Amino acid sequence: MKLYLLMLSLCWSGLIWAADKDQTLTIVSELVDGKHCIKEIAVPADDNCKQTDGSRDKCDGIKNCVCGKADKHIEWQSADITNYTVYFYAASPFKDNCKLTSNNRGKLKCRIKADAEGSYDYGVKVPGCADFDPRIIVKQN
Numbered sequence: 001m002k003l004y005l006l007m008l009s010l011c012w013s014g015l016i017w018a019a020d021k022d023q024t025l026t027i028v029s030e031l032v033d034g035k036h037c038i039k040e041i042a043v044p045a046d047d048n049c050k051q052t053d054g055s056r057d058k059c060d061g062i063k064n065c066v067c068g069k070a071d072k073h074i075e076w077q078s079a080d081i082t083n084y085t086v087y088f089y090a091a092s093p094f095k096d097n098c099k100l101t102s103n104n105r106g107k108l109k110c111r112i113k114a115d116a117e118g119s120y121d122y123g124v125k126v127p128g129c130a131d132f133d134p135r136i137i138v139k140q141n
Contacts, residue, residue: 020048020069020072021044021046021048021069021072022072022073022074022075023043023044023046023047023048023066023067023068023072023073023074023075024044024075024077025041025042025043025044025066025074025075025076025077026041026042026044026077026078027041027042027076027077027078027081027084027106027124028040028041028042029078029079029080029081032129032130033128035126035128035129036080036081036126036129037081037126037128037129037130037132038081038084038124038126038129038132040063040064041064041066041076041124041132041134043065043066047066047067048066048067048068048069048139049065049066049067049137057137057139058119058137058139059135059137062135064132064133064134064135065134065135065136065137066134066135066136066137067136067137067138067139068093068112068116068136068137068138068139069112069138069139070112070113070114070115070116070117070138071111071112071113071114072111072112073109073110073111073112074094074109074110074112074136075107075108075109075110076102076107076108076109076124077106077107077108078102078106078107079106080106081102081106081126082102082104082105082106083102083104083126083127084101084102084106084108084124084125084126085100085101085102085124085125086100086101086108086122086123086124086125087100087122087123087124087125088120088121088122088123089121089122089123090120090121091120092120092122093112093113093116093120093136093138094110094111094112094113094116095110095111095112095113098110098111112138116138117138117139118137118138119135119136119137120135120136120137120138121133121135122134122135122136
């Protein structure tokens, strides 16, 4: 019985921690006038938004939306687009030392501030392409 209770508690604790993952977003590109531009941003398989009923919580029905948690990372990566910049229309959920420009391998990674909460609309600028307009939702426990 003790072993059963221990296993049950470990399973439930795993579910609690499952929603607290860093999120790696994949930038999917398409050719527009000979340039690789953003078509969409794919969320990871371990999506923090995903609920047991299959819905995506506060991102449900919102395309290119990701749920983050305080003190976790959000990383963007692209195989085809190596030069892009993320900018926020208002406040940023990231720590002030985050450089919002991709490295030369198409990656950008930032840590969410401990006190960040709510929705953050932002844009992604790729030189020669129209700006892309996704969303980050940061949930507090």
